[in-house]
Amino acid sequence: MQLLDGKKTSNDIKNEIAVEVQSIKAAGGKVPHLAAVLVGNNGASLTYVGSKVKSCQEIGFDSTLVALPETITEDELLAKIKELNEDDNLDGYIVQLPLPKHIDEQKILLAIDPDKDVDGFHPTNFGRMALEMESFIPATPFGIMELLERYKVETAGKHTVVIGRSHIVGRPMSILMSRKGNPGDSTVTLTHSRTKDLAEFTKNADIIITALGVPEFLKADMVKEGVTVIDVGITRVEDASNAKGYVIKGDVDFDGVSKKASFITPVPGGVGPMTIAMLLKNTLLARKMRSAKNK
Numbered sequence: 439m440q441l442l443d444g445k446k447t448s449n450d451i452k453n454e455i456a457v458e459v460q461s462i463k464a465a466g467g468k469v470p471h472l473a474a475v476l477v478g479n480n481g482a483s484l485t486y487v488g489s490k491v492k493s494c495q496e497i498g499f500d501s502t503l504v505a506l507p508e509t510i511t512e513d514e515l516l517a518k519i520k521e522l523n524e525d526d527n528l529d530g531y532i533v534q535l536p537l538p539k540h541i542d543e544q545k546i547l548l549a550i551d552p553d554k555d556v557d558g559f560h561p562t563n564f565g566r567m568a569l570e571m572e573s574f575i576p577a578t579p580f581g582i583m584e585l586l587e588r589y590k591v592e593t594a595g596k597h598t599v600v601i602g603r604s605h606i607v608g609r610p611m612s613i614l615m616s617r618k619g620n621p622g623d624s625t626v627t628l629t630h631s632r633t634k635d636l637a638e639f640t641k642n643a644d645i646i647i648t649a650l651g652v653p654e655f656l657k658a659d660m661v662k663e664g665v666t667v668i669d670v671g672i673t674r675v676e677d678a679s680n681a682k683g684y685v686i687k688g689d690v691d692f693d694g695v696s697k698k699a700s701f702i703t704p705v706p707g708g709v710g711p712m713t714i715a716m717l718l719k720n721t722l723l724a725r726k727m728r729s730a731k732n733k
């Protein structure tokens with residue numbers, strides 16, 4: 439069994455990006471600038487946004503945290519988005535999800551300038567991704583593709599089963615794995631809450647990508663020998679014995695499944711850190727695209 443080490447790989451990627459930042463600086467260019475919009479103070483969101491800002495500092499990016507109150511109106515948030523779109527000193531930004539219930543998420547995502555949409559959530563980028571054009575690829579799926587590539591996991595002609603059809607993980611993942619190229623060229627089954635006999639699919643899968651949010655859902659008896667398992671689940675489960683008061687659980691019963699797997703991601707330290715590294719990679723791409731336009 440080979441562990442797909444997202445912690446290590448994300449550090450490698452961050453180091454590669456830091457080297458590029460240094461050469462941009464040496465050439466007198468502008469360093470990439472990422473902003474994160476955070477509405478309210480959801481505990482998990484604060485953690486992720488905090489690590490995004492910290493990573494920017496580590497690799498020499500400029501970063502801005504736009505912290506807004508939970509009570510902000512949709513119009514006020516749209517005005518802020520407009521401001522970020524027009525800010526010439528900003529290369530890319532993300533609006534941390536989920537947003538409060540009174541704000542229409544789709545409306546907000548549509549307002550983001552596709553050229554600054556480093557999350558790749560705008561329909562323009564999603565469409566470009568599906569059509570195999572250059573685009574910003576959503577960071578979590580992009581991170582999974584990067585892990586598969588760096589660990590040389592064979593995907594061509596393999597049966598990939600994706601569990602979960604969310605717009606930010608499952609659906610884009612199913613598209614990326616079916617695209618031409620390496621990684622890719624997979625035969626993909628996208629399963630979801632209405633799928634019947636899910637185990638019949640997972641038992642026949644060469645690669646399983648699970649983005650469900652149900653702790654330890656995938657058990658050893660649901661997979662075949664030699665499977666590759668990518669665990670995108672991250673659920674905080676209360677645990678008084680832990681200093682933080684919680685432990686992070688993936689969708690996979692790691693102890694059981696890892697005995698049969700040829701490759702598997704841990705949680706934590708798998709897909710999560712990769713998400714942040716790929717967001718930085720998208721931001722570097724945004725900077726390069728803007729610099730080519732003399733911005």
Ligand SMILES: Nc1nc(=O)c2c([nH]1)NC[C@@H]1CN(c3ccc(C(=O)N[C@@H](CCC(=O)O)C(=O)O)cc3)C=[N+]21
Nearest residue numbers: 485486532533534535536557577706707708710711713
């Ligand atoms: N606009 C937007 N873009 C996102 O990319 C986005 C989002 N909204 N909303 C929430 C999800 C979730 N997400 C994670 C990022 C890093 C870890 C991560 O680094 N996890 C660590 C553990 C961190 C912890 O202690 O909780 C790990 O798995 O090792 C997890 C989850 C990005 N998301």
